[in-house]
Amino acid sequence: MSEIAAALTLVGMPDPADACDAAQWPATHGALPPDLGSLGLEQSARRGDPLPRPRSEPGLRLVTRGILCLTHAGTGLCTAIIGQGAPAGPAGGLWMTDGAFVDVGFETLRQHYGGPTALAVWMQAAELSRAAVEAELVCFVRHPASRRFARWMLALMKDADTTVITQTELARLGGLQRTSVSASMTTLQLRGALKVMRGRIAVQDRAALEREACGCGAPLALAAETGESPPDGASIGSADGTLRFAG
Numbered sequence: 001m002s003e004i005a006a007a008l009t010l011v012g013m014p015d016p017a018d019a020c021d022a023a024q025w026p027a028t029h030g031a032l033p034p035d036l037g038s039l040g041l042e043q044s045a046r047r048g049d050p051l052p053r054p055r056s057e058p059g060l061r062l063v064t065r066g067i068l069c070l071t072h073a074g075t076g077l078c079t080a081i082i083g084q085g086a087p088a089g090p091a092g093g094l095w096m097t098d099g100a101f102v103d104v105g106f107e108t109l110r111q112h113y114g115g116p117t118a119l120a121v122w123m124q125a126a127e128l129s130r131a132a133v134e135a136e137l138v139c140f141v142r143h144p145a146s147r148r149f150a151r152w153m154l155a156l157m158k159d160a161d162t163t164v165i166t167q168t169e170l171a172r173l174g175g176l177q178r179t180s181v182s183a184s185m186t187t188l189q190l191r192g193a194l195k196v197m198r199g200r201i202a203v204q205d206r207a208a209l210e211r212e213a214c215g216c217g218a219p220l221a222l223a224a225e226t227g228e229s230p231p232d233g234a235s236i237g238s239a240d241g242t243l244r245f246a247g
Ligand SMILES: [Zn+2]
Pocket: 138, 139, 140, 142, 143, 147, 148, 214, 215, 216
C-alpha cells in the first residue's frame, strides 16, 4: 500500500487508486473549485485571534476572507501567509486581519461533487497548504527579511493603506530578533515603500513596496477571481459563467 493510501485509510478515506479518476480534476491548475467556500458555515475571526482547532471529522478548512498567518505548533513561527481562497490545512494559525473561514467536511464534499472529485479537491487542498509552507520556507532561506516583510505587508494592506501590527509581533511571527525587524523596516522606509508608526505600518508608495517585495508564495487565488481558464476538459463552463467540476 502506498504511503498516501495508508494515510487515507488511517483517516477513514477511500484509497484514491480505488475511488478516484484523477483525470476529472484539474490538479495542475492550482485552484480549488470557486464554490467551495459556500459549502460550509462561515466563521468570522478578529485580528489577533488564534485559529480554532479543526474538527475531528476529515475535511478541509478554507479561508474565505482576510489574511491568516499559519503558525508552527511548537514555536509559533509563521510558516505561511495565506488569504482568501487558500486552504488552511491542519496547522494552527493567527489572524493578521479580521477574516473568516469555513470548515467543509469530507462527507459534504462527497455529496456536492461526487466521490472521485471530492477526493481530488481534498488532495488538492492538502497540496496547496503544503506548497504555501514550502514557499515560505524557501523564502526564508533565499531572501532577506526586508523582502519577505515587504511581501507580507503587501498582502496585509491589499485593501487598506495601513495595518495595525507592531514590530514586536512581526519579530515573533518571523522568528527574528526585534532589531532585525527594525532594520528591515528602516530599509523599507528609507526606500519610500512604507511608513512605520507607533503600533501601525502604512503604505507610503505601493509601487515601491511591490518592487521591494519578493515574489514568493504559492498561486492560491480561486480560478473565478483570477479569470484564468482551467486546462481543457478540466471543467465545464456553464451558461451563467460559473465553473462546474465533473464529479
Ligand atoms: Zn521570498
